[in-house]
Amino acid sequence: MKMKLEHSFYVDPVGIAGGLSLWWNKDIQLKILGYGKHFIDAEISVKGESVWIGTFIYGPPYKDQKSEFWNFMKNLRDDHDTKWLVIGDSNVVSCQDEKLGGLPFNPIDANCYFDFMDSRGLIDMPIAGAAYTWSNQRSNDDAILEKLDRVLCSPNWNIAFPKAVVMLDIAMGSDHAPVIIYLHGVNKKGKKDFKFESKWLLEEDCASTVQGSWKPISQPRISHRFGSKLRRTKFTLVRWSKLKDRVKNLRKTELHRRIEHLQGKQFTGEELSESISCKKELDQMWEDEERYWHQRARIKWLQYGDKNTKFFHATTLQHRRANAISRIKKVTGNGSRILRSWWSISNNNFKVYTKKTRRLIL
Known part of the structure; x- marks a missing residue:
């Protein structure tokens, strides 16, 4: 992968359907507490901060499985004082305002989801950006847009991260838009120091x-x-x-x-x-x-390697894009892994990623 993250955990798909994966870097202390085909539960701490629990979900899309899943989530935590964050594709629309096109909103479909929220006293964090996180990528009367991706947190988690904001990025290679959490708010970048870019030598x-x-x-x-x-x-x-x-x-x-x-x-x-x-x-x-x-790293390695050692660093400049990543690729570079949705949690210089693969094009 090209995400510059050292650690990962996977829940294998069933055939070509489903599948979950979680990536994190060395700045994050993460312990997997449990997992299944619809969730990954992890204990997380960052550089001496207080420990909290992150549950990354892919809610079942089928009505006959929703009740079982949300009842399971309701009983996942015994301690109501836990700092808890739940993030992912809920596959639930909670009101008519969260749906455009298609069949009208049915409140019965969201009852189990509301029971889960009420039982744990969770807060539905607002998402800055578009009102909908998923689209069927069709036009006119065939278009359907819904808010399916959610970020829920316990009151204790909200107090621990009072400046946390949730933002929606553009959807690329997926019918879901990426949801990004900045734990300590969005910091304005200061003036950059001058650095001679090795790519200039190629001009x-x-x-x-x-x-x-x-x-x-x-x-x-x-x-x-x-x-x-x-x-x-x-x-x-x-x-x-x-x-x-x-x-x-x-x-x-x-x-x-x-x-x-x-x-x-x-x-x-x-x-x-x-x-x-x-x-x-x-x-x-x-x-x-x-x-x-x-290409330049292979072709110009000997020619420029002795003249400017920062040329080697130039091959890693894509890390800048990883700070605001909006798609994920296989190491083959051909984009053959199709990602339906993914989420990230950012704390200044680090991110936690989880993705849900829906299908693979071989």
Whole structure:
């Protein structure tokens, strides 16, 4: 996998249906307490923080199995003082406002879910973003949108993480939108330190850009001249890089915003085609970016390896994207693993991931 996470736990699918998996990194102390085809229950602590329980769920989609599942969840915890978070695809719509299109909302279908919430005193955390987390990817009268993915927490958990926010990302490679939890709120990033990007060495005009900014400067002292040249070269490289990447980055942002705008709407035929086209183009841009670094890492290894050791670091720059990941791929890089939904929990520099695989294309 390309998620830069050291540990994992899997619940195998039955044939090509179902399946759960959980990933976490070394900053997280995680102990699996129990699991089944519809849940993974884990004890979690992070860097000396208080221990809490996370239950990652995939609620059964069939009516005759819902009652059994939610009754099981009701009895999963004996201690009402436990800090408890429940996150995942509930496969439950709790009111008509959480459903658009298809058959009208039936309150009876949600009774077991409400019994579970009431018995544990859980809070349904609001999700910032689109009103619906799942779409059948159809248009006009055939479109159905529902809020199926949920984040529930106990009052104790809510007190332990008062700044926690839940956000919805764009749906890529799935009919579910990713749900991301920021345990300590969304921190604004400070000004970045200047770092020479090894990828610049692969640009034909990089050398001329540096040469043009490293021209003589009228300063009496050598140290002053050297410092002035460094500052001017830094400024020139940053401006050059921004201009070079500007068009591509603007297009990425435009695609992301357009997908986000269309998400959660009842598509017309034209909007459905536009959504598919935008996702395809954005996915291709990500593919090209990843393929670029893999190819250069193999082809230019000897040529650039001795000149700039940060070239080796450049091959891991995709970790930046992992901080806001919106799709998961197999190591083959062909995207053959289809993910119907996944969730993440973020605490500044780490994330916990769990995904539910619905089918595999072999």
